[in-house]
Amino acid sequence: MSDLANMMRSILDTHAKDHPRELARSEHWLSIRERYLQLSLNLIVNGHHSLTDRVDREYQAMRDALRSAVESAREGTTVQGDYPFWEAATEFLFTVGHLEHWHARIIDESRVEAAKELPTPKASADPPKRAWTRHDLDNAIREYKAKRSASFEQYFSVLEDPKAPASRKRTVRKEARAMFGRNVIAKALGVKSARMVSESPAWVAIAKTLDLPRRADQGTAPPKPKTRIGHEIAVEQASADAADTDEYAAADASARRAEQEETLRQIRKLAESELPEAKSNAKALFDRYQEGTMTDEQVREAVEVLTASPDADLG
Amino acid sequence: MPTTGARADGEKGEHMTEAPDYSHLPLLVFMDHVNEWANSVRGDNFWRDMLEHRMWADQLREEAKGAIVWLELRGRDEAAAQLDEVMGALREAIANLEEACEGVYPPDDPRCHDAREAVIETASRVAAAAEDLDQEVPEEVWEGFFDE
Numbered sequence: 001m002s003d004l005a006n007m008m009r010s011i012l013d014t015h016a017k018d019h020p021r022e023l024a025r026s027e028h029w030l031s032i033r034e035r036y037l038q039l040s041l042n043l044i045v046n047g048h049h050s051l052t053d054r055v056d057r058e059y060q061a062m063r064d065a066l067r068s069a070v071e072s073a074r075e076g077t078t079v080q081g082d083y084p085f086w087e088a089a090t091e092f093l094f095t096v097g098h099l100e101h102w103h104a105r106i107i108d109e110s111r112v113e114a115a116k117e118l119p120t121p122k123a124s125a126d127p128p129k130r131a132w133t134r135h136d137l138d139n140a141i142r143e144y145k146a147k148r149s150a151s152f153e154q155y156f157s158v159l160e161d162p163k164a165p166a167s168r169k170r171t172v173r174k175e176a177r178a179m180f181g182r183n184v185i186a187k188a189l190g191v192k193s194a195r196m197v198s199e200s201p202a203w204v205a206i207a208k209t210l211d212l213p214r215r216a217d218q219g220t221a222p223p224k225p226k227t228r229i230g231h232e233i234a235v236e237q238a239s240a241d242a243a244d245t246d247e248y249a250a251a252d253a254s255a256r257r258a259e260q261e262e263t264l265r266q267i268r269k270l271a272e273s274e275l276p277e278a279k280s281n282a283k284a285l286f287d288r289y290q291e292g293t294m295t296d297e298q299v300r301e302a303v304e305v306l307t308a309s310p311d312a313d314l315g
Numbered sequence: 316m317p318t319t320g321a322r323a324d325g326e327k328g329e330h331m332t333e334a335p336d337y338s339h340l341p342l343l344v345f346m347d348h349v350n351e352w353a354n355s356v357r358g359d360n361f362w363r364d365m366l367e368h369r370m371w372a373d374q375l376r377e378e379a380k381g382a383i384v385w386l387e388l389r390g391r392d393e394a395a396a397q398l399d400e401v402m403g404a405l406r407e408a409i410a411n412l413e414e415a416c417e418g419v420y421p422p423d424d425p426r427c428h429d430a431r432e433a434v435i436e437t438a439s440r441v442a443a444a445a446e447d448l449d450q451e452v453p454e455e456v457w458e459g460f461f462d463e
Contacts, residue, residue: 050387050395088407094380102388105459109388136408 004035005097012089020069020082029066034257038266038290039096044271047111051099062088114284115277119305127190134200140189141202152178155210176210183255194255194269204273263289263296266303273307281306339383341460342398342449348375348444349447353438356431362421372409376402381460389456394448401437401444408437 011028023029036059043052065085099106120131132140144150155176158164164172178184185203188193197203198214207214267289271282285302289293337343352371355361361368379402386395408430415430 048388050385050392053382054387083410087410090376091380094377095384098381098384106390184405241358 003100004032006255007035007092008089008093008096009030012086012093019073019243020066020085021073024070029285030254030257034261036096036315037261041264041268041271041286042106042253043099044268045112045286046106046109046281047279048106048109051106054095055099058088058092062092065089076278110283112279112283114285114287115280117285118281118288119156119302127188132189132191132193132196134196137189137191137196138200138202139208140191141185141197142198144185144188145180145202145206148179152206152210159211173211177212179256180206180210181212182207182214259296263299270306272305275307278306316339318331320323339461340449340454341385341457342445342452345375345378345382346445349438349442349445350376352436353442356435356438361431365416365421369409369413372405376406382445385460386452386456391456394452397444398448401441405434405441406435408434 007028011023011032014028036055040052040055043055062085065088069082069085155172158172159169159176180203180205182197183194185191185304186197189196189197204214206212267282267285270278270285275281281302285294285299289296289299352368354370354373355371379398383395383399383402386392386398411436412427413429416424416427419427421427
């Protein structure tokens with residue numbers, strides 16, 4: 001968590017001459033978002049509510065200002081148009097710079113004690129990752145589809161039906177991605193590199209039939225979701241939207257980032273809930289996740305158990 | 316016997332006391348820095364050195380933010396909010412000054428002069444607020460503030 005201030009200095013120095021649109025699209029900006037989520041969550045789980053509010057408020061102000069700068073750029077921007085963004089970014093930089101300098105004090109001044117015990121995550125239902133030959137993977141994907149042929153046919157019939165409402169088709173596309181998406185199949189089959197799934201003719205055929213987002217699809221960009229979508233779909237979307245420089249590495253990095261952000265969001269949801277011991281459990285989960293002693297899956301399983309507890313106050 | 320802080324007699328035999336050392340009190344240090352900046356803004360060279368004063372103001376913003384963040388870290392939310400508020404006013408006054416002086420010859424422009432006066436007045440409020448808050452915040456709150 002020690003480099004968010006450096007990232008901010010970098011965008012103020014490097015992107016000062018760039019158009020805000022370039023910054024908004026950059027990996028740099030996505031990394032800042034990821035670090036911000038970590039910092040904000042660190043503050044929440046340690047009970048620093050005022051500082052959490054400040055960091056959230058200043059980050060949001062910066063984001064809003066960037067959005068405005070990008071929009072005004074479409075109409076022909078001037079430096080003045082970017083001024084609010086640089087001001088907001090400067091305030092955010094000052095805040096995170098001081099917080100990172102006093103990182104140890106955030107822990108020392110913590111008002112929350114981490115839970116000593118957490119729910120034991122069950123063994124993963126997904127197979128362990130292994131290497132695949134192209135031939136075996138193609139066959140495995142066909143078999144995967146065959147086992148879900150009823151759903152596949154149902155999705156196809158809705159998508160091909162000219163009379164089906166657009167809203168129904170949108171729902172079906174989401175469901176199709178959650179079942180047949182590239183990363184979903186990669187995880188289900190234990191494929192080390194999701195790229196191999198992308199390159200499998202068996203998967204490409206599925207993707208074309210069900211209109212799944214693919215790297216090769218250079219046409220219309222997928223619409224930005226206006227509402228929160230499921231985690232797996234977010235991972236798929238991030239993967240499809242990734243930058244092209246190192247196509248698949250970037251796609252996997254984006255998928256990884258989306259996964260981490262979802263995990264952080266779930267911990268935050270727990271921390272902000274009214275459940276008994278919510279903060280101490282969230283702090284323990286966050287600490288272990290940051291240390292690397294719990295995986296994304298384990299953290300999410302633990303959150304699921306904690307929020308499903310009979311003692312939970314679901315109000 | 317001279318009291319602690321007093322030193323040897325001056326030329327005329329008067330007792331002279333040393334200025335109190337408040338280098339360990341961030342708000343009073345900040346107050347001094349703000350007053351120094353405001354005095355410079357009043358000066359005749361201000362119009363020539365506007366960019367340098369802007370950069371100097373950014374240093375003051377960073378310094379103030381440090382105090383604000385520390386106060387919130389130590390649970391002094393109200394004090395932090397008060398300093399935050401006056402700093403917001405100063406940022407706004409500086410932005411107004413830049414906008415008023417854009418595209419004109421500042422030394423001759425009345426609007427520019429008025430905006431400068433507003434900045435100086437707001438800076439005085441900031442310094443006053445820092446001094447008042449220093450009275451409210453116990454010294455022990457600042458333990459560790461200057462640690463590396």
